[in-house]
Amino acid sequence: MKTTTLAPAPMPTLSHRASRWFARNLIRIYAALAFIYLFIPVAYTFAFSFNDAGKSNLIWKGFTLDNWKNPCGAPEVCSALGNSLKIGLISTILATILGTMIAFALGRYRFKGRSVINLLIFLPMATPEVVLGASLLAMFLNFRINPGMTTIIIAHVMFCISFVVVTVKARIASLDPRLEQAAMDLYANERETFRYITLPLVMPGIAGAALLSFSLSFDDFIITNFNSGTVATFPKFVYVSAARGIPAQANVIGSSMFFIALFIVVAGQIIGRRRKAR
Amino acid sequence: MAFLHATAHASAPAIDNAAKKRSLTPYFLLLPGMVWLIGFFVLPIATLASTSTMTRPDGAAVGTYVQSLRFQNYLDAFSANKDQFFRSFIYAGIATLLALAIAYPLAYMIAFKAGKMRSFLLVLVVAPFFTSFLLRTIAWTQILGDEGPVVSFLKALPFFSNDIRLTSTPFAVVSGLTYNFLPFMTLPLYASLERIDPRTLEAAGDLYANGLTTFRRVTVPLSMPGVVAGTLLTFIPAAGDYVNAYLLGNPNTRMIGNVIDSRFFAIVDYPTAAALSFTLMAAILILVTLYIRKSGTDELV
Amino acid sequence: MSNPKVSDSRGDLHLNRLTKRFADFIAVDDLSLTVPRGSFFALLGPSGCGKTTTLRMIAGLEEPTQGMISIGDTDITTAKPYRRPVNTVFQNYALFPHLTIFENIAFGLRRRGVKDVKKDVDNVLELVELGHLAERKPNQLSGGQQQRIAVARAIVNKPEVLLLDEPLGALDLKLRRQMQIELKRIQMEVGITFIHVTHDQEEAMTMADTIAVMNQGKIEQMGSPAELYESPKTAFVANFLGQSNLIKGKVNSRSGANASVNIHGIDIEVPITRMASHGDSVLIGVRPEKLNINAKSKNSIGNGTVTDASFVGVSTQYLVKTSWDEELVVFEQNDAGAPDIKVGDTVSLSWEPAHTFALDGNQDLAAGADVDHEAD
Numbered sequence: 001m002k003t004t005t006l007a008p009a010p011m012p013t014l015s016h017r018a019s020r021w022f023a024r025n026l027i028r029i030y031a032a033l034a035f036i037y038l039f040i041p042v043a044y045t046f047a048f049s050f051n052d053a054g055k056s057n058l059i060w061k062g063f064t065l066d067n068w069k070n071p072c073g074a075p076e077v078c079s080a081l082g083n084s085l086k087i088g089l090i091s092t093i094l095a096t097i098l099g100t101m102i103a104f105a106l107g108r109y110r111f112k113g114r115s116v117i118n119l120l121i122f123l124p125m126a127t128p129e130v131v132l133g134a135s136l137l138a139m140f141l142n143f144r145i146n147p148g149m150t151t152i153i154i155a156h157v158m159f160c161i162s163f164v165v166v167t168v169k170a171r172i173a174s175l176d177p178r179l180e181q182a183a184m185d186l187y188a189n190e191r192e193t194f195r196y197i198t199l200p201l202v203m204p205g206i207a208g209a210a211l212l213s214f215s216l217s218f219d220d221f222i223i224t225n226f227n228s229g230t231v232a233t234f235p236k237f238v239y240v241s242a243a244r245g246i247p248a249q250a251n252v253i254g255s256s257m258f259f260i261a262l263f264i265v266v267a268g269q270i271i272g273r274r275r276k277a278r
Numbered sequence: 279m280a281f282l283h284a285t286a287h288a289s290a291p292a293i294d295n296a297a298k299k300r301s302l303t304p305y306f307l308l309l310p311g312m313v314w315l316i317g318f319f320v321l322p323i324a325t326l327a328s329t330s331t332m333t334r335p336d337g338a339a340v341g342t343y344v345q346s347l348r349f350q351n352y353l354d355a356f357s358a359n360k361d362q363f364f365r366s367f368i369y370a371g372i373a374t375l376l377a378l379a380i381a382y383p384l385a386y387m388i389a390f391k392a393g394k395m396r397s398f399l400l401v402l403v404v405a406p407f408f409t410s411f412l413l414r415t416i417a418w419t420q421i422l423g424d425e426g427p428v429v430s431f432l433k434a435l436p437f438f439s440n441d442i443r444l445t446s447t448p449f450a451v452v453s454g455l456t457y458n459f460l461p462f463m464t465l466p467l468y469a470s471l472e473r474i475d476p477r478t479l480e481a482a483g484d485l486y487a488n489g490l491t492t493f494r495r496v497t498v499p500l501s502m503p504g505v506v507a508g509t510l511l512t513f514i515p516a517a518g519d520y521v522n523a524y525l526l527g528n529p530n531t532r533m534i535g536n537v538i539d540s541r542f543f544a545i546v547d548y549p550t551a552a553a554l555s556f557t558l559m560a561a562i563l564i565l566v567t568l569y570i571r572k573s574g575t576d577e578l579v
Numbered sequence: 580m581s582n583p584k585v586s587d588s589r590g591d592l593h594l595n596r597l598t599k600r601f602a603d604f605i606a607v608d609d610l611s612l613t614v615p616r617g618s619f620f621a622l623l624g625p626s627g628c629g630k631t632t633t634l635r636m637i638a639g640l641e642e643p644t645q646g647m648i649s650i651g652d653t654d655i656t657t658a659k660p661y662r663r664p665v666n667t668v669f670q671n672y673a674l675f676p677h678l679t680i681f682e683n684i685a686f687g688l689r690r691r692g693v694k695d696v697k698k699d700v701d702n703v704l705e706l707v708e709l710g711h712l713a714e715r716k717p718n719q720l721s722g723g724q725q726q727r728i729a730v731a732r733a734i735v736n737k738p739e740v741l742l743l744d745e746p747l748g749a750l751d752l753k754l755r756r757q758m759q760i761e762l763k764r765i766q767m768e769v770g771i772t773f774i775h776v777t778h779d780q781e782e783a784m785t786m787a788d789t790i791a792v793m794n795q796g797k798i799e800q801m802g803s804p805a806e807l808y809e810s811p812k813t814a815f816v817a818n819f820l821g822q823s824n825l826i827k828g829k830v831n832s833r834s835g836a837n838a839s840v841n842i843h844g845i846d847i848e849v850p851i852t853r854m855a856s857h858g859d860s861v862l863i864g865v866r867p868e869k870l871n872i873n874a875k876s877k878n879s880i881g882n883g884t885v886t887d888a889s890f891v892g893v894s895t896q897y898l899v900k901t902s903w904d905e906e907l908v909v910f911e912q913n914d915a916g917a918p919d920i921k922v923g924d925t926v927s928l929s930w931e932p933a934h935t936f937a938l939d940g941n942q943d944l945a946a947g948a949d950v951d952h953e954a955d
Contacts, residue, residue: 041421045414058420105303125514126562131538131556138548139322139326185639186687189661192690219410221412222535226542235411242416250413257410
């Protein structure tokens with residue numbers, strides 16, 4: 001950011017200048033502090049992934065790379081991670097497909113009962129997770145269905161759909177209808193128009209929705225805890241081990257997820273920018 | 279231009295297309311997703327409603343309940359847990375206000391002052407998300423813990439007594455809630471601030487509004503949709519949360535989520551858990567509806 | 580992906596009693612029109628006159644409420660847009676942002692199953708002189724370049740009819756002039772029927788062989804630019820196409836080649852052939868550049884007072900208040916340098932009878948003058 005200096009008052013004192021600089025940059029200082037606040041626990045988690053702590057990763061005992069060399073060293077941590085990845089992947093695929101279909105129906109067609117559909121999309125987002133989790137469990141118990149992998153996926157798809165609909169619908173709404181008309185004008189029938197024009201243009205929205213779904217699913221604890229039975233996911237593993245101390249391997253996994261996600265998002269942005277610039 | 283003429287109004291075939299074509303396509307598109315939402319959202323909520331009025335017959339095994347339409351369950355559940363109820367709403371309310379106070383300048387800075395750094399800073403806002411929120415919350419318990427750096431520092435200062443604690447306090451729970459839902463507040467705020475044309479702000483300045491007036495009269499009203507969306511996205515999950523209260527609090531900071539959780543799993547009292555869940559959902563929906571009405575923003579979905 | 584069902588009909592475009600009704604108003608009202616093959620045709624009118632709706636019905640993007648559209652002998656009224664030998668240059672161009680310029684232009688060819696698109700695309704890129712931009716994306720092009728690509732994307736398909744929806748509206752004045760000439764050149768080279776929708780009367784006159792002036796869903800008048808300008812048939816056309824001085828008058832007599840008309844107590848002559856009305860009550864029209872200051876032309880209306888003078892380079896534009904208190908617009912060529920007439924001067928006004936036209940007197944004097952030419 002450039003700061004333009006207007007003709008300065010004669011001989012401003014140093015403290016004067018400092019306070020003026022401070023006033024002008026107040027909001028940046030504030031934002032920097034907010035970022036520090038956001039990242040303290042991330043940095044802490046990352047730092048303690050190098051702790052030579054053994055089972056309970058509470059106090060700094062010394063630097064080691066062992067946790068990173070052997071992330072599956074602690075019992076069950078990797079199976080929990082595997083479950084989370086599997087659930088996240090399946091839920092993301094299902095929720096993205098179902099949610100995208102709804103978004104297209106809402107964004108591209110006229111039909112009766114639109115307000116009911118909108119309400120049905122909005123309500124799961126306005127319902128606290130405990131209620132979503134508890135109600136699903138109540139139903140599963142009622143039908144004598146044992147909670148497990150399947151019930152977790154069912155629950156995750158359910159709460160991800162709404163977020164997918166909202167994200168993709170926004171993208172569809174920002175699409176210029178003339179592009180589709182132009183395609184039809186250029187001999188593309190409805191199917192071809194969708195395949196070559198609409199879908200590629202909505203794709204960034206769908207990709208964003210999928211990424212959001214995956215992170216919501218991967219990080220969910222409350223709803224999962226209600227409907228998981230004996231299956232352990234990564235957040236559940238962390239929660240359960242919290243009482244007796246979390247192995248440093250969990251920090252390794254948490255930090256890795258952070259860097260992987262950061263890499264994907266930044267790479268996605270760079271590719272997007274390249275494409276635009278080409 | 280003799281060959282070019284407006285043709286006489288001869289008989290023309292009348293094609294009346296006034297009736298709008300109704301296609302079945304949208305219904306096919308909606309069907310699978312709606313089946314899912316009805317089967318795994320509406321139906322469970324209905325089950326929850328039905329469970330909430332059940333009772334346990336005398337002598338029946340733990341976890342066995344029959345429907346007896348006992349609405350008294352609601353009153354019992356509420357009066358036994360009204361402290362936790364009010365605490366949930368108060369904690370969530372304070373956390374929402376704190377998050378707004380932190381997020382608004384942050385979002386404002388990213389939208390108007392970040393220049394080319396904009397998208398990078400936006401990524402930074404979302405990035406902490408990806409480290410499991412439980413890990414981050416546990417990190418806070420250790421940072422704020424009795425042996426942690428913050429408490430040690432405070433103890434070294436002369437004006438704090440030596441038995442000061444930060445964890446297991448309401449302060450820690452509210453901080454945890456504020457922290458965890460901060461990105462939910464920042465993103466919608468940014469989205470609505472970003473849409474404001476900086477020239478409108480300049481125009482306000484041109485029309486003799488000073489910085490503060492411009493902010494109050496122009497920026498804030500234009501960012502209202504973001505404020506509404508952000509506060510809802512923060513308040514709703516915060517009110518139902520029990521992880522922060524469990525990890526950062528003590529028995530006196532228990533929120534309604536903790537009660538529902540323990541009624542379900544520790545006590546196996548499904549009707550009470552259901553009645554509490556239902557009351558929580560209803561209370562939040564009423565608050566949300568009133569709030570949206572009052573702020574005059576409907577388009578949330 | 581071939582699409583063999585594109586109609587290969589050839590011939591003139593016919594609109595027969597075309598009507599488009601929306602919920603609360605009639606956009607196009609019983610419109611009939613024939614556009615001969617290979618002509619450059621302009622639909623001119625103010626915003627909301629129904630010209631764009633007409634265009635969209637020809638393209639197949641809007642279904643007519645009533646009436647028929649045909650090319651040659653083929654009825655295309657209800658054909659899907661992709662089954663019509665019609666292509667459109669959209670307002671703001673609607674170039675596909677995710678495809679390169681090459682792929683944008685090749686889009687229509689590929690959909691019709693053309694195997695080797697390279698030659699056709701290269702040729703049309705050469706025609707619009709942008710061959711070097713083939714691998715760029717649309718948002719890397721300037722407005723003028725995007726406009727030419729939009730034209731290229733449409734004409735590469737060799738349609739029977741090319742529709743242009745305010746194609747130059749987004750360009751600045753200088754570029755617009757340049758593109759007008761360019762489009763005209765392209766039309767002559769490819770020989771396709773061009774239908775050009777615009778609210779800019781100057782643009783329509785520069786480019787089109789034939790102009791149809793539309794107002795409130797109907798065609799007010801149709802003809803060559805010169806015909807419309809010299810002999811408007813309605814007050815709307817007289818005011819919308821250039822400026823006109825309209826004066827109320829009564830016909831005294833019609834004998835021989837000229838009629839005698841009384842305007843505010845002064846008798847003037849109008850050629851019978853230039854009278855659009857058979858009634859007694861008429862509006863007399865004279866274009867501002869046909870009015871002469873301090874000259875002795877045959878139709879003289881005596882003295883008036885100059886109330887405004889604006890020097891615009893090639894000419895000076897005056898407002899002169901007549902003895903009956905109407906302000907007339909006069910354009911004087913500056914061929915002898917800036918003239919020596921100032922505000923407040925008394926001048927005499929006159930014009931040649933051959934430059935007079937007469938319209939039906941039961942019209943609003945200002946019809947078509949108050950509409951915003953630049954609004955869309």
